[in-house]
Amino acid sequence: MTAIMGIVNVTPDSFSDGGRYLDADAAVAHGFALRAAGADLLDVGGESTRPGSQRVDPAEEQRRVLPVVGALAGAGLAVSVDTMNAATAVAAVEAGAVLVNDVSGGLADPEMLAAVADTRADIALGHWRGHSDDMYARASYGDVVRDVVGELSARVRAAEAAGIPPARIIVDPGFGFGKRGAQNWELLRGLARVATLGPRLLVGTSRKRFLAEALSGAGEVDEARRDLATAVTSVLAAHAGAWAVRVHDVASTRDALRIATYRGE
């Protein structure tokens, strides 16, 4: 069964739940609620990567995420840290995180791969071509699936060369990162090819713009509709062999995955 990673954004500007969980206690409570809804893993992040967003100072990022990571991990929950900074990754692992989720695949911080190699944590390597302030400028592909697979496999080789054993490596095609609408759909259809790369596959489509665009073009799409769309793409990801899906609304994706795999027993 595909695992569910519940999102705990501790940022004032994330596109979907921004500001609501800025307070550490509220973020911890949200983490417990996601766990109760069926999350297998909680992904705590303190830097928004929404298109156009600005970088966050690592000290501020750590101020946001470390108390939340510590409280959730201290309660026995499996926690990942969503960060592009090696110092934040290491501090979060010391606070109890078991997985470093780097959407940049180790490219944003040249210290990241060696730093994670020195811990016992797993690492999720995202497909990424540059920071969010101008990521669409790099959204040019020959064959998006082939290009993503090729670039991700280079990141896997870099991680192994830095001393991270293959069993600790996860790959993520990075939906929305340097990809325009149709490119995300092509990638979704080609996910099984990404899965053949070897490492466990993590997929994050939750509430992303390409889902909203499919439902209503440039019009507004509320959270409930984005969550339903996410539950559908999560099932497609599971069918393609995903190890885990990263979502905001755990309950809807949990039910969708259960129904899609139910055998009546």
Ligand code: PMM
């Ligand atoms: N997307 C976002 C943030 N972190 N991590 C992984 N592994 N995969 C993703 O697709 C991903 C991510 C951006 O979405 P958010 O602002 O809603 O968290």
